[in-house]
Amino acid sequence: MAVRSISILGATGSVGASALDLVRRNRDQWRVVALTANSSADELAALAREFGAEIAVVGGEAHLPALRDALGGSGVEAAGGQQALCEAASRPADLTLAAIVGCAGLAPTMAAIREGGTIALANKEALVSAGAVMMAAVERSGATLLPVDSEHNAIFQCLAGNALDQVRTITLTASGGPLRVFSAEELAKVTPAQAVAHPNWDMGAKISVDSATMMNKGLEFIEAHHLFPVGLERIRILVHPQSVIHSMVEYRDGSTLAQLGPPDMRVPIASCLAWPRRMETPCTRLDLAAIGELSFFAPDEERFPATRLAREAVQEGGAAPAVLNAANEIAVAAFLAGQIAFTRIAPLVAETLDALRIATPQTLDDVLAADAEGRRRAAALLEQD
Numbered sequence: 556m557a558v559r560s561i562s563i564l565g566a567t568g569s570v571g572a573s574a575l576d577l578v579r580r581n582r583d584q585w586r587v588v589a590l591t592a593n594s595s596a597d598e599l600a601a602l603a604r605e606f607g608a609e610i611a612v613v614g615g616e617a618h619l620p621a622l623r624d625a626l627g628g629s630g631v632e633a634a635g636g637q638q639a640l641c642e643a644a645s646r647p648a649d650l651t652l653a654a655i656v657g658c659a660g661l662a663p664t665m666a667a668i669r670e671g672g673t674i675a676l677a678n679k680e681a682l683v684s685a686g687a688v689m690m691a692a693v694e695r696s697g698a699t700l701l702p703v704d705s706e707h708n709a710i711f712q713c714l715a716g717n718a719l720d721q722v723r724t725i726t727l728t729a730s731g732g733p734l735r736v737f738s739a740e741e742l743a744k745v746t747p748a749q750a751v752a753h754p755n756w757d758m759g760a761k762i763s764v765d766s767a768t769m770m771n772k773g774l775e776f777i778e779a780h781h782l783f784p785v786g787l788e789r790i791r792i793l794v795h796p797q798s799v800i801h802s803m804v805e806y807r808d809g810s811t812l813a814q815l816g817p818p819d820m821r822v823p824i825a826s827c828l829a830w831p832r833r834m835e836t837p838c839t840r841l842d843l844a845a846i847g848e849l850s851f852f853a854p855d856e857e858r859f860p861a862t863r864l865a866r867e868a869v870q871e872g873g874a875a876p877a878v879l880n881a882a883n884e885i886a887v888a889a890f891l892a893g894q895i896a897f898t899r900i901a902p903l904v905a906e907t908l909d910a911l912r913i914a915t916p917q918t919l920d921d922v923l924a925a926d927a928e929g930r931r932r933a934a935a936l937l938e939q940d
């Protein structure tokens with residue numbers, strides 16, 4: 556197989572580590588261009604040395620001296636700051652994995668998209684915030700967007716060879732997270748450690764909290780709407796605690812296709828790395844006889860209102876999805892820092908959305924301005940708590 560080049564934005568994170576594990580196992584097939592992080596300079600330098608990266612970038616400029624030190628004598632270029640992230644993201648690569656967490660990944664992801672290459676998108680907050688602005692950029696540059704999120708990757712696989720106008724419904728499955736069976740009273744007392752202890756998936760802290768509140772599924776609803784525009788009313792959410800079926804597509808003839816797999820992000824990441832072919836992974840094989848039963852439940856939007864908030868935000872349009880995402884990032888950070896209760900996250904997002912009406916963003920700068928305004932307003936509401 557010909558050697559292909561890859562850049563990984565967010566290389567020190569959970570998705571970054573899973574992707575690098577696959578690259579490591581197929582070392583002779585990949586040339587690593589750019590690896591990025593925010594503040595984990597030593598970890599990033601070690602990865603850049605191991606993989607012989609062209610350039611390593613820390614988003615936080617204050618961490619550049621540490622990165623330079625750690626890379627001394629390696630021949631790997633070092634850079635720091637937002638502009639450097641975008642410059643690295645726009646370096647030619649056969650595949651760019653966008654795996655920065657949060658809207659912080661938006662500008663670098665857009666920089667990669669503008670180059671017109673293949674982008675494997677894990678950074679759902681970027682697409683939720685930028686929505687049509689990002690999809691228009693994909694259209695203009697001719698970039699190929701491959702979904703890494705396990706649900707969207709499943710839908711992508713189930714759609715293969717079929718036109719969207721043949722689809723009756725798309726069902727996003729949700730594990731329901733670690734707090735699925737908690738009562739309202741129990742939810743009010745949940746600690747950060749309980750919220751991040753996902754029963755099936757091993758992920759970064761932010762997405763783990765989003766899974767616990769179900770905001771992750773709300774963000775994924777908006778993500779699905781942009782990637783697979785079948786109409787909002789055709790996109791459903793179904794709780795499926797075993798995380799075996801990663802999503803489903805029902806066609807107009809009554810046939811439903813589902814994608815199944817072990818709850819290991821290396822499976823959807825491998826599907827993007829090898830696309831349009833397949834590659835070996837070391838993942839545990841799915842043993843349905845051992846699993847025995849699969850169960851399904853309707854989401855409970857009383858205890859977990861985040862999916863309703865996301866649906867209403869995308870229905871409202873304008874910059875509401877960007878504001879939803881920004882307020883959620885502030886709320887999750889405050890919860891993880893022990894400043895607010897778990898049950899304050901969704902209300903803070905709702906109050907921020909109620910307080911702001913921002914016109915539909917037309918450009919990346921408009922999206923970033925809406926994101927900044929959403930963060931300011933959510934932080935101001937927190938001050939009043």
Ligand code: NDP
Nearest residue numbers: 565567568569570593594595614655656659677678758759
């Ligand atoms: P992690 O928190 O594990 O990693 C985040 C990565 O982004 C790290 O490399 C981190 O660097 C970097 N980063 C954080 N903040 C910034 C910033 N301000 N500027 C530049 N880089 C930054 O996240 P995950 O890997 O869990 O998630 C990454 C994305 O993938 C998210 O959007 C998430 O929703 C999505 N996703 C994740 C899944 C998972 O299984 N983890 C599944 C599906 C989607 P540093 O180490 O220096 O902080």
